[in-house]
Amino acid sequence: MKEKTTSKTTYQLPIGPIHPALKEPVMFEFEIDGERIVDVDVSLGHVHRAIEWTGMRRNSIQIIYLAERICGICSISHPMAFIRAVENAVDIEVPERAEYLRVIQCELERICSHILWAGVAAHEIGFDTVLFLTWQMREKVLDLTEYLTGNRITKAILTIGGVRRDITKDHHPKIFETLNYLKDNFDKLRHIFLDDKTFQLRSQGCGILRYEDALKLCAVGPTTRASGVKKDVRVDQSYAAYGDLDIKHITPDLLTGQVNGDVYDRIIVRLLEIKQSVELIEKAIDQMPSGDLVSEPKILKILATIKKTNGEGVGRAEAPRGEVIHYVKFNGESEHPYTWKVRAPTYNNILPWIPMLKGEQIADIPIVAASTDPCISCTNRVAVIDGNNNYELNKEELHRLSVEKTRRLMK
Amino acid sequence: MAKGLSKSFKKALWVYHCNSGSCNGCDIEIIAALCPRYDLERFGIKLVGTPRHADVLLITGPVTKQMEDKVKRVYEQMPDPKAVICVGNCGNTGDVFYESYNLVGPVSNVLPVDVHVIGCPPRPEAIIMGVAKAWVKLETLEAKK
Numbered sequence A: 001m002k003e004k005t006t007s008k009t010t011y012q013l014p015i016g017p018i019h020p021a022l023k024e025p026v027m028f029e030f031e032i033d034g035e036r037i038v039d040v041d042v043s044l045g046h047v048h049r050a051i052e053w054t055g056m057r058r059n060s061i062q063i064i065y066l067a068e069r070i071c072g073i074c075s076i077s078h079p080m081a082f083i084r085a086v087e088n089a090v091d092i093e094v095p096e097r098a099e100y101l102r103v104i105q106c107e108l109e110r111i112c113s114h115i116l117w118a119g120v121a122a123h124e125i126g127f128d129t130v131l132f133l134t135w136q137m138r139e140k141v142l143d144l145t146e147y148l149t150g151n152r153i154t155k156a157i158l159t160i161g162g163v164r165r166d167i168t169k170d171h172h173p174k175i176f177e178t179l180n181y182l183k184d185n186f187d188k189l190r191h192i193f194l195d196d197k198t199f200q201l202r203s204q205g206c207g208i209l210r211y212e213d214a215l216k217l218c219a220v221g222p223t224t225r226a227s228g229v230k231k232d233v234r235v236d237q238s239y240a241a242y243g244d245l246d247i248k249h250i251t252p253d254l255l256t257g258q259v260n261g262d263v264y265d266r267i268i269v270r271l272l273e274i275k276q277s278v279e280l281i282e283k284a285i286d287q288m289p290s291g292d293l294v295s296e297p298k299i300l301k302i303l304a305t306i307k308k309t310n311g312e313g314v315g316r317a318e319a320p321r322g323e324v325i326h327y328v329k330f331n332g333e334s335e336h337p338y339t340w341k342v343r344a345p346t347y348n349n350i351l352p353w354i355p356m357l358k359g360e361q362i363a364d365i366p367i368v369a370a371s372t373d374p375c376i377s378c379t380n381r382v383a384v385i386d387g388n389n390n391y392e393l394n395k396e397e398l399h400r401l402s403v404e405k406t407r408r409l410m411k
Numbered sequence B: 001m002a003k004g005l006s007k008s009f010k011k012a013l014w015v016y017h018c019n020s021g022s023c024n025g026c027d028i029e030i031i032a033a034l035c036p037r038y039d040l041e042r043f044g045i046k047l048v049g050t051p052r053h054a055d056v057l058l059i060t061g062p063v064t065k066q067m068e069d070k071v072k073r074v075y076e077q078m079p080d081p082k083a084v085i086c087v088g089n090c091g092n093t094g095d096v097f098y099e100s101y102n103l104v105g106p107v108s109n110v111l112p113v114d115v116h117v118i119g120c121p122p123r124p125e126a127i128i129m130g131v132a133k134a135w136v137k138l139e140t141l142e143a144k145k
């Protein structure tokens, strides 16, 4: 990733893995020339918990709860992608009502996550008042989440073939109250983030990711949409009930008429997405048909079907940070998956840091990095071990292993 | 308020938060405890940027192999008297990750944990309770001196 420069004028600045500006363990090595960043290297792996390896020793129902704990913030998106992969492999038809309920949960999570991000971004540029303001809003959404699912963070609401809890008429007043509260406060948020001088100064023209780079580096989610790339699994694949809900790509030109791909644009995209999510929830509640919650209420029956399945499935979902992909393969012998592979959005969004950060000042590192909403715990699951627990694998070796694995899977 | 705590606090409690490989669930609940709804700061409890200023170490996550020495180093940098609060099931027992090959945790394998806060993630109220308990420990240590 990085070429060693020998020039004397630059020096190296390591940041992390434990550093007050970082919320999660990750390590950067910056090559600095005065105040300017010449080069960046990222080293990952501090949060590696061997989730995929563990998952291959559990059955699919247990994995839902493991997938939930890949990341506490995307605790719907990961299970969602996993469940869809299993449903894809086993051919399970999900009842329509469940699809709508899934949309509602996914969008609630997106609102929570984006508001959380807005607070963190404000904190990164030293605007702590806004952090508190946004997190106060977030508590309202968490209250609703708790009311609907029973939990604030890890919701355990999805299951293979449907969802575990219904939303009934009794729930409606509280839901609408919260949504109205969000709508009332949306303009306030928008005013703070988009009209405030400080925010504009710090975010406009900073951390630019050009359209071509976003495409080339496969950025996903709001990071790529802010650069004008129209990429959103909800629209492109219209999974769950998104197909019925008339949803569009959100790009910054909807508001400003132009795309710059800077931090400011990423703020715009996320704010607009909060609004979009509120509307989606309203629509989903309005259009939700009646019907079953799960295709098969008996978990053991589902597991028995999975045991007989010999096949693979891919599940994609749009997490708040971008596209998450889960792949599972069952070999028809056990209820544990033969392979489980997760690709979290931050994986794609880390490489764009390099073009974003090059040429910026050291002080811009936190806000630029935060602008992609990185989630390190999502990213660190992959490390290859050999018999001696040796983690050191270089790129060629990794590539070779990867090719081998592809061949193995194709057999 | 927790039993054993003097009515007027002798000093404000400064907390350092260290993530040893958690899923973020506990971390956001810790921040939530500091934010307006629960507002830990009204007791003078605040997050600080370096372990050298901290009285209490809030640790989340099951301690991955890569983080083991870093966590120890953070602990050693804290001045005495100090207390360690382990927040979340995965730091306390391993939780869903218990059989993973890359853990040295639970945290009590690495550091002397004073307060265990259970939950995955625990509610902010539980975290506040944990901090109050650590406070009691620190005041007792202080009184012994």
Ligand code: SF4
Pocket (backbone or CB within 6 Å): A069, A072, A154, B022, B023, B024, B025, B026, B027, B060, B061, B087, B088, B089, B090, B091, B095, B119, B120, B121, B122
């Ligand atoms: S206890 Fe649960 S919520 Fe907290 S960090 Fe561990 S897995 Fe995440």
